[in-house]
Amino acid sequence: MSNAFQTARKLAELKTRYFSNEKRILVLKQGDFLLKGEEHNDKLFLILDGTLSCYLKNEEGKNYEVMKSTRNMFLGVYSFFSYEQKSYLTVIADTNVRLSYIERSDPVVENDMFATDFLPVIVNEIYLRQTLTQQMSREKQAAIQKLYESEKMILLGQLAAGLAHELNNAIGILERNTSWLMERISNNWIPESLQSIFNTTIVGGLSFNSQQIRERAHWLEEKYKLSPKLSKQLAKTNLTEKELKIVIQGGAKTYELINDTTELAGVLHDMQIAAQQATHVVKSVKDLGANRKVEKAEVLLVDTIQRALVLLKSVTKSVSLNLDIRTQGKILATSGDWVQVWINLIKNACESMLQANQVYPKINISLFETDNHYQVEITDNGTGISTEIRDKIFQPSFTTKVSGLSFGLGLGLSIVKRIVDSYNGGIQVNSKQGETTFIITIPKN
Amino acid sequence: MRTLRSLQSAKRLKLIIALVIPSIILILPTSVFPFDGLTIIQQRVIALFFLAALFWVLEPIPIFATSVLLITLELILLSDSGLSLLQHPADASFGNMLSYKEIMATFASPVILLFLGGFFLAEAASKYRLDQNIAGLLLPKFGKNPKIVLLGLMSLSAVFSMFMSNTATTAMMLAIIIPLLKTFPAEDKSKIAFILGIPFAANLGGLGTPIGTPPNAIALKFLSDAHLTFGKWMAFGVPIVLVMLVLCWLLMIAFFPASSKEVNLSIKVDFLKTPKAKLVYLTFIITILLWLLDFAHGMNSYVVAMIPVCVFITTGVINKEDLKGISWDVLWLVSGGIALGLALEKTGLATLVIQSIPFDQFHPYAVFTFCSLIGLIMANFMSHTATANLLLPLMATIGTSIANMQQVGGSVYMVVATTFCISLGMSLPISSPPNALANATGLVQTKDMAKVGVLVGIIGWLLVLGMMIILYLIDFLS
Amino acid sequence: MENLTIILVEDQREVLQAIAKDLEKFEELIRIEECESAAEAESVMKQIIDRGDYVAVIVSDHVMPNKNGVDFLIEVNTNPTFKRTRKILLTALATHQDTIQAINKANIDLYLEKPWKKEELVLAVSTMLTHFILDSGLAYTPYVSLLNSEILFTKLRNASDV
Incomplete structure (x- = not known):
């Protein structure tokens, strides 16, 4: 019999034996405090419904989240079983919550059976809390790493801008x-x-x-x-x-x-x-490193594409490039934003083709207008993007690159998406073996 | 300014000239030539002589290739196993054919093998860095005075080039000296002296021994009756090298005085001590001793030359790969000269022609002086070996077939004097490979080379004539 | 005297001219062929070989459209006709990978970084030319003014007088 099943059965037993008292039900609304740090508590709670967040105070006295507790988890474990009888966590309801509880003074607690009944459940609870904490710390680590990466990029951008100046x-x-x-x-x-x-x-x-x-x-x-x-x-x-x-x-x-x-x-x-x-x-x-907060000005999309191609000359050199420009594409924008979009898209296309060892790498870039939009299509003849990963490519950490030269002018497709979104534009990918097209639509005005 | 086009078209033109003139000579009737009783075979030899001369002077193909061409044509046109269509032995005016075996034997004549021995010694010495180490050991002994260091460099170059090729000696010594010259102040003229002194000394050193330079080999061939031993050659060769070396040195320090007080030569000396290296050192010494002491043991220099060849091959000092590095081209070039001499002599053409020219009218000293001067001048403009190939058979014939030439010693003296004068040709970058190497450093101008080279040539020529008179008077070479 | 050729391959016309200008002194005695792509260089080299002449040195750019410099030199390297031809790669951005490939597969004799210095390029070409001429057994004397004398002296340690 599995451990989880045994624990569940034990929990059900405990529920009926100790937490079935109708009078010992507590209902909290979202945002209510259940426990406050360093305050007295002599109750042991079992969550029947809802979610609560547990906070610890840091050195500056600010609360930070340690874990979340959900249905069938216990709260007040430490204060209930310790001598101190003080809660070390502050617990606040995230949703409306229903809890059942027992008090230290209850006669059942005095019973010999109590310790035997609760030991495995409490051990499990502690284990669960530990796992949760670990997971949170891992996530935090990843977040810090990402922050670090993006700071590096920003630094590099500033460096490039300084150098350019x-x-x-x-x-x-x-x-x-x-x-x-x-x-x-x-x-x-x-x-x-x-x-x-x-x-x-x-x-x-x-x-x-x-x-x-x-x-x-x-x-x-x-x-x-x-x-x-x-x-x-x-x-x-x-x-x-x-x-x-x-x-x-x-x-x-x-x-x-x-x-x-x-x-x-x-x-x-x-x-x-x-x-x-x-x-x-x-x-x-x-332009690329320019402060994004600058006032938007009239920008020709065709210029931004040309500028991106200048910067990418070393990458596109071994690729046959075809430009199909039907309109100038006058919009109100920061030109650096769009240069960055094209750099990312074109560079990605080149790299995917090189990785696929395409003998005749080709990129087609077209710019034309519809009634309300300008549309840019960037097509390459690389391996294409499989359906499994097509949804993920706009996520920040996604990459398929294995090796090669990269001078980090951008953060990849996630940035592209962010920028396009900020102009209320749309981005779409059509891909099959040997032909991948990124379609970017930008509203006029 | 020379341009590619002129060089290319000039090459084509040279080839055409070098082929057309001999062809014309070949098809003319024998009666056209001003020689009584000229046979068809002799006419062919005249054509071949012109062919060789034009090819060696104009160089439309490499000069060693000319030798092979010459030998092959001799086999086809002149030999008793040649093309039967071209043979008319019944005809009285056809003349005597040469033995094909004799022509082919020129590839392995004793002088060729003597040189092979010399090449093996030089190859082994450079493979085991013997030359470099000796230079490194001895050069610091000359102190720091630039003049004396220059004398040291020149003396060593001369000594080395007696046993190694002049080119290899120059290349080695220049490689030693170039890093030193980079430390000289830019305006210091003595740089030129250092750069020029080495090739000049190497050229002069070549006179010192029979194996010093290829023209000596051809000379030996025509001196075979004189029993000129290795030691005997050195007995008059080395003194003239010494005198010329000192004169050349004096010219250098006069023309290109040193502005710095001191030069610091530091060369890493690292004698190899492996068994094979020791074997090389030992073989080197023994071979030279055997060459010098032939009167004591009875083996002539040709036989002695086979000893280093044998020792180095059997012990693997010279392996299959090193064997490919031996200058077979030079050996073949010399063979061509020997084959040409053979044809001139054995068909009787040389005697016929020389007798047709009234040399008797001239004073024998005048002929002697004139012939050696021709050698000197030609050698300044073309390969020394090719000059020797062309001139020495003629000199030998002039010496033997003209009665009053015996007054100045006959063919032996003619050949030796001309050979020495040929080695004195060093006034231009094209005169000899050592000169070309000095030119390659980019540190000397042609006019500097010409200035000293012409003087050395003229002084040397007069010295050689003087020495010949002395040698004749004491009857040294007979 | 043989006909020797130096091949220059560089897709950017201005850069090609700059290389050719730096190597001008070689043109006194040696043909210099300027090519804007690897394909053009290949056809020129074929013509040279068909005439019975020599390709002594190739100076090739690295990043070029269609066929890049390393791939071009790899093909040259596998062709026995050009086994003595010396190869110089002129490169602005060489990654570790490229370098390994260039050395292992194309047998590059020399790497030069862009931007190059004139003296550096001239010395490189003259060194390569010296190796080519001596290794091919051609007469070096007509070319001495163009050769690297240090290499010449080292390589002539076993030379004989002609």
Whole structure:
């Protein structure tokens, strides 16, 4: 026979033997005190219906919850059986409660049988209380851990924001001075005849890809018997075949000049691109770490998506990305919120595809509007999300990640949900093998 | 500025030239040539000589490959087991064919095996770091005065290169000296002296022994009648190395004076003490002693050379893998030279040609001086061994077949003088591999190398001529 | 003298240009092929091999679309034609996992971190080139100005005069 069954039978016996007195019934309303800490008590209560919470005072005199007692549990055990006859807990009814009790002065208590009858029940009770306390302490530990994690994230966010702020000035100078350098060189140092070459290269950088450069170089090498090095240098200029011909006929002096000009312009172009890129990244990080309490402003959803993609460049590099933007999506929001939403969703998608060893990872991001909403759909071709875990993915502690690089820009899908909820938006997942879509709807205004 | 394109097209052009000219010579009628009684075989040898010369000078293929090409063509065109279509023995003007066995034997002629012995010694020495340790042991003995340290470095380089290749010696010594030079002040000119002194000393040291450098091997082949022993070679080789070394050192300290007062060389010395290492040390000493004392035991230097080969192979000092590291290319390059000499001599072409040129009209000293100068100049622009391959058979013939050359000692003196002059070619980075290595450090400019190199070449050339006269007067080489 | 090639693979055009610019001095004697993807590099390398020329050194970026640098170099490593080709991985973010894979499977000869310094890259390439030339038994003398002399001296300890 099981222990639980035996205990239950014993309890039933005790109930009929000691707690069947109709006069010894106490009824409490929600919020009533049953016992107060450090006060006299000579009663032993058995809960017939309802729930009560037990509190202890901490060092500062504040009550904190130790456990909850429900039906068929005893209360006042310590004070009833101890010499002190003082309750160490404060017990308050959570719901309306019905209790039955006995008093120390009752004759039954004097009976020899009393101790024998109550010993196992009381031991069980103590065991039960201990288990409850342990469980609570475990939960508390988990809560502290989570708090710690999120504090770490916040710290990281602040750090990133600080870093972004510091870099902002430095990069700003680089970007502005590059532009200044370009202008000055173009105006003062480049002869009239080379202006157009210089300016087209400055604007467009190298307009040929490496394959085209190779073909052009090969052509020059074969046709004009130039050295490979020179052919490649000339191939990299944005000159047409006709212009090249003139340059080559002009002899060494001319193409050295042309070459220097294009090289200079190319370097300046690359510097500018790099500076702009850095500015963009810094701005995005700053937005992300921005104080959420700032006033909401008009934000274009398309911008937030772009910014998220800048930050995720290293992650999305090995993924073929397709953007389908049908509208700009003007809403009133804090842009950092939405950058964070997209970062989390896109990063998740990339990671799940990489984990699945998808050979051709693809992500499709579309933004369009319906009558009352903007809708963003993010689709990947990873393994998909099984139905068992689909409900859990928005819970804070949920993760399927096993390894890999993670730079902790967010707290995952739980944050996504929280943010979307705060804008009265909706989030929905459709998933099957090889296609998972997150659909986010955001009300206009 | 050299560019890829010019190099590539130049290579193609060189190959075409090197193939077309010999082909033309081959198909011309014999009557075109200004030699009476030229046979078809002899005409083929002329074509092959031009082929070899063009390939060795222009280098469209590696020079050792040219040797193999040459030997193979000799077997096909000249040997008694060649392509029968090309043989007309009945024709009186066809000429004498060479024995195919004799041509093939050039791959294993005694000088080749002498060099193999030398290679084995060098390989074992570097495998057991004997060279490095000796350098580390002796260099600190030269103190801290930069001039004396330079002399020490150069002397050691010269001594090592008598038994090891000039290239390996230079590589080892430069590896020792480069870290030291990094501590020198930037404007200190003596850096150049240190970098140049090593390859120059190594080049000079090569003259000291028969196994010092490959041109010596080819010389030995043409001196086989003179019974030039290892010891006898050293008896005149080492003194000239010493004199040249001191002169070269003086030039170095004159051109590139040291600005610092002190140099601190510290090299880790760690002689291996394993049984195999001890065996290497012992074999090294015994082999050199046997080479020097051949008059006492009767074994000539070629036979002695087989002793280290045998000892190292049987004891596993040199294993299968090390065997692959032996410079077979150099041995084959030398074989090519020997085979060319064989063809020139055995077909009678050399005598025929030399006799057709009126050398008799010139003073024998003039011929002597001119020939050695040619060797010196050619060696500055091309491989020393290839120069020797081309020139030495001609020198040997000039020496023997021209009557009044006997006044200056005949072929022995011609060959030795030319061989020495070839080793003096060191004025350009392309002159020799040691020079190229010095150039690779990026610390010397070509003009510095040329400045000292040209002077060393000219002084050396005059010295060699002077020494030859002395040797002739005391009748040392006969 | 043989035709040697250095292959550069980097998907970002500006970065590719920067690498090529740093390695300019090698172009005097050696061809430099710039490629924007692993696939392009593969086709260029095939052409080089078909011409009978050599791929001496590959400098590859790590994170690239489609095929990444490590996977590309793993394939190069398994191809016996390129068994002497020296491989340099240029990487901005290398995790422990990537490093292990690169060393174990791709036999990477050298790791360089982005952003790189010009001297560092030039030294790396010249060292790799020296190894390639000497290991392949090619004549080193035409290239001495481009080679790492320290490696050259160590490797020529058994060399002979030619």
